Amino acid sequence: MNGIHLHNRVAVVTGASRGLGRAIALKLAGAGADVALLARDVQRLSSVAEEIRQRGRRALPLPCDVSSESDVAAAAGEIRKAFGVVHILVNSAGINIRKPITDFTLEEWHRVLDTNLTGVFLMCRALIPLMRGQGYGRILNLTSIMSHVALPGRTAYAASKTGLLGFIRALALELAPEGITVNGISPGPVATEMNRPLLENPELHREFTARIPMARWGTEEEIAALALYLCSDEAGWITGTDIRIDGGWTAQ
Numbered sequence: 001m002n003g004i005h006l007h008n009r010v011a012v013v014t015g016a017s018r019g020l021g022r023a024i025a026l027k028l029a030g031a032g033a034d035v036a037l038l039a040r041d042v043q044r045l046s047s048v049a050e051e052i053r054q055r056g057r058r059a060l061p062l063p064c065d066v067s068s069e070s071d072v073a074a075a076a077g078e079i080r081k082a083f084g085v086v087h088i089l090v091n092s093a094g095i096n097i098r099k100p101i102t103d104f105t106l107e108e109w110h111r112v113l114d115t116n117l118t119g120v121f122l123m124c125r126a127l128i129p130l131m132r133g134q135g136y137g138r139i140l141n142l143t144s145i146m147s148h149v150a151l152p153g154r155t156a157y158a159a160s161k162t163g164l165l166g167f168i169r170a171l172a173l174e175l176a177p178e179g180i181t182v183n184g185i186s187p188g189p190v191a192t193e194m195n196r197p198l199l200e201n202p203e204l205h206r207e208f209t210a211r212i213p214m215a216r217w218g219t220e221e222e223i224a225a226l227a228l229y230l231c232s233d234e235a236g237w238i239t240g241t242d243i244r245i246d247g248g249w250t251a252q
Contacts, residue, residue: 004232004234006028006031006033006088006228006231007033009032009033009034009088010034010035010083010085010086010087011025011028011029011033011034011036011087011088012038012079012086012088012089012090012127013036013038014039014064014090014091014092014119014123015039015066015091015092015093016035016039016045016048017044017047018041018193019193019194020142020190020192020220020223021039021090021092021093021142023223024090024092024224025052026048026052026055026224027221027224027225027228028088028090028227028231029051029052029055029057031228031232032057033057033087033088034057034058034059034060035058035059035060036060036075036078036079036083037049037060037061038062038063038064038066038075039063039093040063040064040065045063048061049061060078060079060083062075062078066093066120067111067115067122069122072119072122072126073126075126076126076127079127085130085134086131087134087136088137088139088231089124089131089137089139089140090140090141090142090227091119091120091124091139091141091142093115093116093119094115094116094142094160095111095115095116095194096112096154096157097111097157098153098157100152100153101155104156108156109156112157112160113156113159113160113163115160116157116160116161116164120141120164120167124139128175128180131178131180134179135179136233137175137179137180137181138180138181138183138230138231138235139175139183140185141164141167141184141185142184143161143165143168143186144161144186145186145187145188145249146158146161147161147164147184147186148162148250149249149250164184165242168183168240169240172240176239181235181238181239182239182240183230183238183240183243184241184242184243185223185226185227185230185242185243185245186242186243186244186245186246187223187245187246188212188245188246188247188250189208189212189217189218189246189247190218190219190220190223191217191218191219192220199217211249211252212246212247213247213251213252215247216247222245223245226243230243
């Protein structure tokens with residue numbers, strides 16, 4: 001993938017302050033894209049923006065809660081003013097609350113669904129107008145192997161990520177005539193900050209590793225490399241699908 005370049009492309013990445021969002025934003029910038037960075041943590045966003053500027057690309061850090069319609073609208077306005085157009089949208093913002101269904105509050109349920117699913121809808125609705133008319137566009141949503149299989153205590157997370165699969169297919173058909181692709185990436189266990197409770201629990205860490213045929217957790221770099229390919233010109237005939245990158249977990 002060393003030959004992939006995104007020169008003269010503008011990318012927008014949500015959840016860009018940490019984890020997979022940060023890794024993908026840096027990977028896209030390394031290939032030549034200018035990047036608008038959205039997340040709630042302003043301090044961390046500023047740090048990622050500086051890393052991108054050190055790569056010689058423009059970076060626009062924007063505080064944004066993707067579950068807030070007004071936040072998303074404000075961010076879209078700033079992106080329009082700064083760049084005029086958008087070529088790539090990566091929806092990486094997500095949260096997970098792990099507990100039995102009977103312990104969930106309605107507020108917690110809504111928080112997971114609003115961030116992981118409604119947030120993608122809000123971002124797409126706001127930014128697709130900036131993508132149209134160019135004959136090229138890439139929308140990439142971070143789904144999960146929990147879109148395909150499940151574990152106890154993941155009802156809200158699995159529901160939100162499975163809902164993304166239907167969203168991806170329908171939107172891909174809607175935008176295909178305009179040259180805009182819509183896809184998902186379903187990572188298996190990846191060593192990210194969101195998975196810290198599992199990584200720091202020796203028993204759970206061993207349990208998860210034992211389920212992975214490749215016998216190790218994935219890395220942020222591996223997910224970012226796949227994201228870069230799906231955002232490139234070379235991936236122009238891939239749309240409406242979801243790619244599992246999970247060390248073989250869901251092949252069992």
